[in-house]
Amino acid sequence: MTPLIAGNWKMFGLKAALAELEALKGAPRGGTEALVCPPATLLAGAAATLAGSGIGVGGQDCHKAPEGAHTGDLSAGMLKDAGASYVILGHSERRRDHGESDALVRAKALAAAGAGLKPIVCVGETIEERNAGREGEVVRAQLAASLPDAAPGGLVIAYEPVWAIGTGLTPTNPQIEAMHALIHAALKARFGVGVRVLYGGSVKPSNAAEIFAVAGVDGALVGGASLKAADFSAIIKAHPAAAA
Numbered sequence: 001m002t003p004l005i006a007g008n009w010k011m012f013g014l015k016a017a018l019a020e021l022e023a024l025k026g027a028p029r030g031g032t033e034a035l036v037c038p039p040a041t042l043l044a045g046a047a048a049t050l051a052g053s054g055i056g057v058g059g060q061d062c063h064k065a066p067e068g069a070h071t072g073d074l075s076a077g078m079l080k081d082a083g084a085s086y087v088i089l090g091h092s093e094r095r096r097d098h099g100e101s102d103a104l105v106r107a108k109a110l111a112a113a114g115a116g117l118k119p120i121v122c123v124g125e126t127i128e129e130r131n132a133g134r135e136g137e138v139v140r141a142q143l144a145a146s147l148p149d150a151a152p153g154g155l156v157i158a159y160e161p162v163w164a165i166g167t168g169l170t171p172t173n174p175q176i177e178a179m180h181a182l183i184h185a186a187l188k189a190r191f192g193v194g195v196r197v198l199y200g201g202s203v204k205p206s207n208a209a210e211i212f213a214v215a216g217v218d219g220a221l222v223g224g225a226s227l228k229a230a231d232f233s234a235i236i237k238a239h240p241a242a243a244a
């Protein structure tokens with residue numbers, strides 16, 4: 001499977017940030033797939049800036065309905081129309097800030113698939129859940145309830161331990177390997193097809209190579225370190241496939 005290295009800009013970036021994408025275009029990517037998910041205001045600009053580069057753009061969320069009276073929301077079709085090929089769904093910040101449930105994430109994944117977008121569905125435990133030894137149970141339950149009955153085309157899962165996001169903390173390699181094995185097994189049992197499972201949470205140039213070497217890690221979802229082209233391209237370069 002082609003490794004996917006996706007940048008999640010979150011609520012960062014004005015038009016001037018598109019200059020970072022200009023810089024990213026020339027960075028060597030080899031056999032990796034690179035994706036940038038900017039704020040929705042920059043989607044069309046990012047798509048135009050990256051046109052022809054092979055680097056994709058994605059949204060950070062979408063509504064579950066194809067259109068309607070939902071002030072302030074964006075549909076999957078609108079993201080697609082602006083140039084997106086992927087959409088991040090169920091990020092822990094949305095689950096926290098907007099009370100998004102697994103059922104809502106599932107409905108959004110269906111909407112994304114319906115619009116021809118590949119969903120990147122995020123799962124991950126809190127520190128309390130991990131300290132209680134419940135991380136496997138929690139992630140299994142999130143997967144069960146956040147995904148549609150049939151795997152959407154191009155489905156990607158991002159394992160993002162909540163306690164590792166923006167904290168500089170990362171799980172140990174054996175902890176990452178165990179969780180990725182659990183997720184791969186659950187998806188294989190349910191859908192019968194291989195699905196890429198990304199690791200996310202404090203990935204940076206200094207730890208990317210080590211994380212990419214862990215079995216079952218098919219790429220990364222990168223937050224803070226994706227905002228600067230130099231850091232994001234260093235992370236891409238750290239993947240063994242980038243040299244291919």
Ligand code: PGA
Nearest residue numbers: 165166201202222223224
């Ligand atoms: P971080 O965020 O890389 O800044 O920890 C990752 C994410 O939330 O996707």
